[in-house]
Amino acid sequence: MPQPDNIILVGFMASGKSHVGRILSQRTGRPLGDADGEITARAGKSIDRIFADAGEAAFRALEREVIGELCAGSGRIIAAGGGAFVDPDNRRAMLAAGAVFCLYAQPETIYQRLAAGQAVRPLLAADNPAASPAASPAASVASMERIRELLAQRADAYRQAHHRIDTDHLTPEQVAERVLALWQANAG
Numbered sequence: 001m002p003q004p005d006n007i008i009l010v011g012f013m014a015s016g017k018s019h020v021g022r023i024l025s026q027r028t029g030r031p032l033g034d035a036d037g038e039i040t041a042r043a044g045k046s047i048d049r050i051f052a053d054a055g056e057a058a059f060r061a062l063e064r065e066v067i068g069e070l071c072a073g074s075g076r077i078i079a080a081g082g083g084a085f086v087d088p089d090n091r092r093a094m095l096a097a098g099a100v101f102c103l104y105a106q107p108e109t110i111y112q113r114l115a116a117g118q119a120v121r122p123l124l125a126a127d128n129p130a131a132s133p134a135a136s137p138a139a140s141v142a143s144m145e146r147i148r149e150l151l152a153q154r155a156d157a158y159r160q161a162h163h164r165i166d167t168d169h170l171t172p173e174q175v176a177e178r179v180l181a182l183w184q185a186n187a188g
Contacts, residue, residue, distance in 0.1 A: 005074035006098030007183055010085040010161055012151055014113035015103040016172050021079035023176040033070040034079045039063055047081075064089055071097035086157045095160070099186060101179050102161035107147045109168045114147075162186075 007024060009017040018034055025032035036047060039062050043050050050059045063084055070078045071093040078098070084090045085102075094100050105113070158164075163182050167175050 006071070006076045006078055007179060008071075008078045008080065008094045008098050008100045009103055009179075010080045010094065010100055011082065011103035011158065011167075012105065012110060012147075012154065013082040014110045015082070015105050016167050016175055017079040017082075017103055019172040020103065020175045020179065021077050023172055024077045024179060027176060027180065028077065030075055030077050032077045032079065033073070035063060035066050035070060035084060036079075036081045038066045038070070039081070042066070060087065063087070068093055074098075083154070085161070086154050091157060091160060095162070099163065099183050100161040101182070102158045102164045103167050103175060104158070104164055105167045107144055107151060110147050110151075111144055 007028075007030070009021055009024075011017055018036070021032050021034060024030070039050070039059070040046055043062065045053070047059065050062070060083075063081060064087060067080060067084055067087075067090045070076065074097075076098075078094070080090070080094065085094060085100075163179075165175055165178050165182075170178070
């Protein structure tokens with residue numbers, strides 16, 4: 001089996017896709033295509049601002065465009081947004097463009113990581129009035145119930161990834177090592 005052209009990271013928010021993607025890029029010398037970063041650069045605003053100004057449908061359309069372009073290239077590390085792999089068109093493109101690794105974490109781990117972070121997460125904020133973009137970053141952490149609900153909604157899509165790596169008790173460096181080991185094992 002020939003080595004896949006791209007290493008593609010998918011999974012729920014705060015699973016480590018962007019961080020692990022940067023490490024993989026450094027270790028392999030491959031360029032990193034961070035879908036959320038590309039979306040914010042094109043839109044000229046943050047993801048929470050895109051959601052607030054244009055809605056989720058507009059964000060998903062831009063995401064589909066970016067994912068399509070990233071998957072059209074080769075020799076990349078691609079970090080997809082948390083919901084990107086749920087879209088059937090994105091999923092087909094990613095599965096065809098390389099080895100897809102789902103970075104998975106338990107809801108409790110995600111909650112802790114989100115609480116420690118500074119980013120506003122629009123899909124978590126949707127059912128949490130205190131978590132508007134104007135609220136403090138700590139207030140943007142949704143309930144465990146909302147995290148579990150979204151994980152359950154996305155579970156079938158995430159199961160379709162070529163590989164799954166449980167990240168709960170691993171550092172980003174350890175996750176990157178596992179991704180590379182699996183990728184290299186499947187290349188030969």
